[in-house]
Amino acid sequence: MTAYVLPPAPLPSLPIVGMDSRFAVRRIYCVGRNYAEHAREMGASGREAPFFFLKPADALLPVEGAAPTTLPYPSLTQDLHHEVELVVAIGLGGRDIAVDEALRHIWGYAVGLDMTRRDLQAEMKKHGRPWSIGKGFDASAPVAALTPAAQAGNVAQAGIWLQVNGQERQRSQIAHMIWNVAETIAELSRAWALQPGDLIFTGTPAGVGAIQRGDTITAGIDGLAPLQLVVA
Numbered sequence: 001m002t003a004y005v006l007p008p009a010p011l012p013s014l015p016i017v018g019m020d021s022r023f024a025v026r027r028i029y030c031v032g033r034n035y036a037e038h039a040r041e042m043g044a045s046g047r048e049a050p051f052f053f054l055k056p057a058d059a060l061l062p063v064e065g066a067a068p069t070t071l072p073y074p075s076l077t078q079d080l081h082h083e084v085e086l087v088v089a090i091g092l093g094g095r096d097i098a099v100d101e102a103l104r105h106i107w108g109y110a111v112g113l114d115m116t117r118r119d120l121q122a123e124m125k126k127h128g129r130p131w132s133i134g135k136g137f138d139a140s141a142p143v144a145a146l147t148p149a150a151q152a153g154n155v156a157q158a159g160i161w162l163q164v165n166g167q168e169r170q171r172s173q174i175a176h177m178i179w180n181v182a183e184t185i186a187e188l189s190r191a192w193a194l195q196p197g198d199l200i201f202t203g204t205p206a207g208v209g210a211i212q213r214g215d216t217i218t219a220g221i222d223g224l225a226p227l228q229l230v231v232a
């Protein structure tokens, strides 16, 4: 057994609907601008090739059970944005995965938020610098309980929504993705070898906006466990 000079960090993991076992998380990949209306609100046009960024695995904030989870308002920002997204959990790894094979690699699905320090992201974009400070901060990846793929229903046709203090901010359909889940997995696996435990945030629909301390955020995707957070 390997000896470590300091105790290893705890493994990030997600609860699973209907199971006591948890899903150990390896990496968190994210897709940028994957719904046309959101791409437009961020200043893009047309069907660009998908692009990817990562969050550290320990940026995961697992949302446990029905009671709201506390989302700590992060440092350095005046403009913390919500982005509700379908999160795909990889169960079978691979590289250069074909589009028509891609869905076999999915273990399950969840609702997640790609929390974004929009002011810092905009500043980094302006100077052509990496987005990490805008996207990869602590607790920037709240994710609800994972639903195994076989129990998730027809995710490709599901609705996706987010409310702040009971008011709707985002509502769309998974079918409105520019690059669907299979195409996203295929493209991502050309750049990185996917492994069991990887999560993929598949992009957000239009309606992203700022949240404040004290706000309650609820979000859902038809057929999956909902997510509830209180910002503190």
Ligand code: MN
Binding pocket: 030, 031, 032, 033, 083, 085, 114, 201, 203, 204
């Ligand atoms: Mn996003």
